[in-house]
């Protein structure tokens with residue numbers, strides 16, 4: 642089964658709700674050729690007992706969309722708060738009652754041909770696609786360090802989530818899968834560990850959790866910030882942000898990847914070397930369980946990280 646299901650039929654384009662079939666872009670679209678746009682991925686988790694759907698940190702995602710837009714020199718036409726309201730309305734109109742990936746996209750969708758951000762009019766769309774249950778990985782991910790490097794910030798802004806930035810990671814991922822691995826870890830051009838193709842990397846050496854800093858050409862993940870908070874609470878020691886050498890991936894005791902769709906994925910092997918005992922680490926499994934609970938408001942605290950879709954207005958937490 643594919644990790645994502647059929648997209649929901651109603652989408653939001655520039656604040657209007659329209660059928661997806663009428664929201665197509667032309668083959669001439671500037672963004673299609675040049676990757677001129679920015680996007681987000683926001684998790685919505687269905688809670689059957691509460692009969693509600695919960696968005697995980699939607700405001701943080703829309704704040705990052707605003708930040709990515711500023712990096713491109715574009716201004717988002719809606720505030721982050723207004724975008725959360727539009728997202729809630731979109732999920733209600735589609736009557737979404739399943740774990741879902743919300744996909745905001747702010748891109749040069751018009752036919753303007755010149756390369757440049759200054760002429761074409763960007764379009765803001767929000768769409769949603771179900772996430773199949775097995776997207777959560779409990780058994781562990783086998784990784785290879787990719788020969789493809791993560792583009793340096795001075796070539797392609799790393800902390801902006803840009804459409805065109807995913808070509809290198811897409812090649813790295815495909816080559817990893819074709820070589821029999823699940824995922825690729827990318828180094829930056831300085832040779833430090835940056836991130837996996839669509840997730841951030843954490844590793845434990847002894848009692849200390851480490852993750853690459855925002856200045857090592859990573860996307861500053863929202864799940865990464867959540868993981869730093871939760872690990873700090875559990876261990877009583879702050880996660881250390883510092884440059885990480887490739888060989889630390891081999892020498893460490895535990896590794897996980899984290900991102901919006903999968904939340905937390907244990908890494909059990911890197912470059913044919915097993916990580917720790919070759920099984921998902923205890924803290925990693927705890928973190929995945931805790932984040933899953935938080936995402937669906939099934940416990941784990943941090944209720945203010947989630948915003949209800951159907952209960953919105955009665956309990957406005959978290960947006």
Ligand code: PMP
Pocket residue numbers: 682836837838839840841859860861862863864865899900901902
């Ligand atoms: N790095 C990259 C390149 C990504 O695409 C993602 C997914 N958005 C992440 C890291 C993880 O970020 P987040 O936790 O905000 O989803």
